[in-house]
Amino acid sequence: MNRKLWLSAALVLAAAGAGAETLLRVDARAAVPEPHSGQLQLGASRSPQGHVLAANNQYLMQDGRPWLPVMGEYHFSRAPASQWEAQLRLMKAAGVDIVASYVFWNHHQEQPGAFNWHGNRDLRRFVQLAQAAGLKVVMRLGPWAHGEARYGGIPDWVVDAMPTRRNDPVYLAQVDKLYAEIGAQLKGLLWKDGGPVVGVQIENEYNLRGPGRGEEHIRTLKALALKAGLDVPFYTVTGWDGTVYPSGEVLPVFGGYADEPWAASMSELPPKETHAFRFDTRVSGDLGAQTKSRGAGTAETDKDHVPFLGAEYGAGLPAMYRRRTLVSPDDIAAMLPVQLGSGVNLLGYYMFHGGRNPVGASGAGLEESTLSGGYNDTPRISYDFQAPLGPDGQQRPVLTKLRPIHYLLREHGERLAPMAVRRPERTPAGPADLQTPRWAVRSRGDSGFLFFNNHVRQHPLPAHEGVRFEVQLPGGTVTLPSHPVDIPSGAYFIWPLNLDLDGVMLRYATAQPVTRLDAGALGIIHVFAPTPGVAAEFALADGVKTLSDAGAQMLAIGQSRGRPVHVLLLSAEELEQLNVLELAGQRRLVFSPQQAWVAEGRLQLRGPATQPLRAAVFPPLSRPRAPGLVVQQDGALQRLAFKAGASEPALQVTATRPAGPAPRVLKGGHANAALQPVPEAFANAATWSLKLPAPLPADAEDLLLEVDFVGDIGRVFAGTRMLDDWYYNGQPWQIGLRQFGLKPGAELQLSVLPLRSDAPIYIDAAHRPDFPDGQTQVAQLRSARLLPIRHAAITP
The missing domain is CATH 2.60.120 (Jelly Rolls)
Known part of the structure; x- marks a missing residue:
């Protein structure tokens, strides 16, 4: 080939190579405004031990430090009391920090007269068990709850005799009695008393306007809660569907679902906005409120005064007679990078644990139905909700997808909470735009996290080929990865930018942070999750290192006060079995295909009796013991196993x-x-x-x-x-x-x-x-x- 032809060919190849790369840019150089909090009038924030909970307009705080907790809904009166203790500890083991629960009025006072707080309705015992499990508690007081309950949880005798959901004196007299009863149940269990109850929600999905309604009604209900002694750090209301509330007195919470089982459509729905990043509003689309509002709600005008908190990001979906959607684990888990990347600073799920409706004393159902004027027909008893933990504590596959992100928030939430959302140079035109990459960055100063989602329920997205990201930060631009990568259809992830790992600066990683371990003589270990289809790069001061996700891979990255610092990359299979548990005074990785949690200082395993119970622990326990336990050392892992027990009984x-x-x-x-x-x-x-x-x-x-x-x-x-x-x-x-x-x-x-x-x-x-x-x-x-x-x- 002569020189002229060789140069022509080289130019053609260079042009082809240049065209193959897609550079996605975001400018994250602007300073983050300092938070302010004087505009919020909330409740008693200090515990007797001196711990303080508070909120500013950007995030929640615990002892003056940013706090980004995970909250999961579990309805005590829809579950057997005999299961509460283990199930609450399972939630804690899954990375949940706060358990939320409705108090359904008609579960406790089905008829006028005495309230029922016994058995499966024992609110006080449920809260005590939550505290023993290490969980904080948010009580959703109603009086109207929705929750797919008959009359939204308001007893028939109230609905029959008086106007509801407004400042009617007869109605308020009954609500006053309800709140007083709840206050008596929770006496001594509030945060100010050293208890776990850190918040209450007033009403639900409230967008009614007019005399005796609107913000006036929410203000009245809050006053009744305070009269009942319910003085707590946080008061919340739901913020969607044109909600109205007195600004500064309560915090709006938001949500979103992967589908709409309350819709009337008999076909697949268009792409839901819960899988699309939001940069201009916190309010997701239709969340199934039974009342409608034509005007903008308080939450829209309150955006700069309150943090972006979530309470109903659907960890599953309810069963409705006319529309029976069955979501995949990825349908749910792909929402998490989207919500966090959109600015959410409380990751709240509805429902995290399934349940069953109690049957009324008369034998009538307490479920929502069209026969009682509801918008939906729902099962008489089942409230499974496709939840990560089923009605009987079954571990669903979706839980294995959610846990690693919960652990990320437990370890890095303090860093993430004060970070501002950064809108990329090019964003999708709307949720129906399935071609433009979906991503965002949250950053503060030179540190940040990159959020990406390439999954939309029932709408396959194209793979994005030859992708690199360019993030402009005050101290310089971070471009990652080192070479263009193909991001597969269905992938979603969170990558760190300038993350301080015990004094070792990680410029970026194309792997997702999970947790941190102090492994004693081995040093400090930062655990990462692989990104499907993308090589795991760790950019350090001395260059870019790459790890394989074929199995657990360890890389030494530096020293911290004379101790080695490592990164540990798990395989996809290991990640699905991962539990991060505090056991024997130390944080440990516990890998198990079954359920694992800690109670009474012991490692608990639960699963089918027809299969061996197995777990692998790192760092190893000093002397694990139990009848029938087999212990083996496998490299750094300590393997624990019980042989299969009973065979499957004949039915x-x-x-x-x-x-x-x-x-x-x-x-x-x-x-x-x-x-x-x-x-x-x-x-x-x-x-x-x-x-x-x-x-x-x-x-x-x-x-x-x-x-x-x-x-x-x-x-x-x-x-x-x-x-x-x-x-x-x-x-x-x-x-x-x-x-x-x-x-x-x-x-x-x-x-x-x-x-x-x-x-x-x-x-x-x-x-x-x-x-x-x-x-x-x-x-x-x-x-x-x-x-x-x-x-x-x-x-x-």
Whole structure:
């Protein structure tokens, strides 16, 4: 090749190479305004131990330091009291800092007169157990809660006799009694008394205006809460759908869901804005409020005066009769970089733990339904919510996706909370723009975090090829990675910028921070998670180092006061099994495919009795012991195992009645959509007898009945008592049987109402039943089985 042709070819190759790189830019040089707090009139902020909780217009504070906690919803009155202690500790182990719960008025005062605070309604014991688990508490007082409850949780006798949700004197007299009762239950348990209750929410989804309503009503309810002794550091209200409240007296909290099961659509929805970064507003779209407002709410005008707090980022979705969305773990977890990258400074989930509605004293349901004027039809009993922890404490796959980000916030939230959101040079035109990269930076000074999301539920995004990021900071520009990378469809991540790792400056990493360990003689270890499809680069003063994600990889990066500092990159499989637990006076990594938590100073493991219970611990425990425990050292990991226990008990299944013709599904109600069939329709349900073995497994902590059916609605009875119900959506249905006190050999009945082929019901395409030619309905039991669950405790 002559010189002229060689130069031409080189220019062509250079042009091709230049075109292959996509440089994404953001200017993060502007100074972050200093926070201010004089505009907020909240409650008692100091504990007897001298610890102080407060808020400014940017973030929450704990003892004067920025605080970015994780909050998870768990409804005590929708769960067996026997499970509370373990479940609260499981939430703590998952990186949750605050447990939130509604106080459903109609769960405690179904009829006029005495309140019921016993058994599964024992609010005081629930809060005490939360404190023992190391959790703070936010009580959502109502009086109107929504929460898919009948009349939003307001008792029938109140709704029948008086106006509600306004400053009506008769209504306020009853609310005064409710709040006084709650105050008595929580006496001595507030933050100012050394207790865990740090906040209360007033009302819910309140956007009603007019005489006796609006901010006047919220101000009145707050005054009633204070009269009841509920003097706490934080008062909140929900901030979406045109909410109204007295500015400066309460903090608005926000939310978002990956789909809208309350919608009337029978098809896939357009891309939700919960998967798109927000730079101009904190208010997400429709969150299912039952009242509507045409004007802008207080939250829109209050943006510069209060921090961006979340309370209802859906960790799952509720079951609605007309729309049965089934979300994937990535649908949920991909929201986290988006919300944090949009400025959220309290990551609050609804729901984090599923439950079941209590049945009213009269046998009537306490669920939301169109028959009682609600916007939605919901199951009589089930409140599973596809939550990370199921109604009986089952660990769902989504939990393994959420935990690493919770641990990141526990370790680095103090750094992140004061950081401002930086809008990239080019952003999507809106949630429906699926081509433009979705990302943001939060920074303060030269430190920051880069947030990226390439996942949208039911709308695959293209891979972004040849990507590099250019972040302009006051002290200079950070360009990463060292070479262009391809970001796969479905990827989402958080990368650090100029992160101080115990005195060693990490210029950037293309891996996600998780936690920090003090490993004694080994030194200090900073744990990172890999980014799928992207090599893990760690940019240090002496250059860029790359680690493989094939397994745990350790890299020495420097010294801190004479001690070595390392980064540890986990594999994707290790990350899914990771628990970060305080055990034997030290933070440790505990890898387990089952559930792991700490109680009474011991490591607790819980999982199917038909499988070995396993965990790997780092740093190792000094002398772990438990009956039947096998201990092995595997390099740096200490492996703990119990052999498989009981086999799967036999369940005798017998068909007892074939299905009759299901009635046509009618449309109507406020949504003019599919209505749940009337009770008489279940006369045509197919039924099966489910006979339990005798004896039941003696060493099983619980026995899960798992039912796999195809139909419209499933119900399980013990005699005439309904134990649980379920709208078919393709999700496994499990029921913990121990709570019901069933006798060995007891016989249950399963009924399945047929699903009609013409039912105007949305079910995700992957689970929508096929109806062969001529078949107009389906009621099929594919399997029913019993899964014994066991629990072991290891003394360290």
